[in-house]
Amino acid sequence: MQQYNESLISWKQHKPSKDAGINNIQIPGQPQLMVWQNRDHEPTNYELSLTENLIAAFSSGAETLPEVVNALNDQGMLLEDGSVFTTESFEREMARLGY
Known part of the structure; x- marks a missing residue:
């Protein structure tokens, strides 16, 4: 089973595109x-x-x-760069991962 949608990689940008992504997610009829x-x-x-x-x-x-x-800090969860979470870094991380 495919674990991710490879078509999303080519158009993913920091800001969403205003143009439609024709055939990027599904090809009509297929x-x-x-x-x-x-x-x-x-x-x-x-x-x-x-x-x-x-x-x-x-x-x-x-x-x-x-x-x-x-709770994250108490559990020993660190950011990818090894630093502890702050409210600001948590919000940035959720924005980065949630896009």
Whole structure:
């Protein structure tokens, strides 16, 4: 099974394009439905670890941004560059990963 949509890589930019991406996701009449339609790469170990740590943070009762950040830091989760999370760096990271 394909783990990501290779067609997304060629047009992914920091800002969304105003032009339609004809035939980038599906060719009319030839839809190739895949589980990971909106994923442009397989998750990295960092992304998988962050997901697991976020689930643990929310499961332990974290609800506000400072609580989530504190939970990640308490769990030993670090940013990819090895630094600890701050509310600002967490928001930047979510914006980067969530695009």
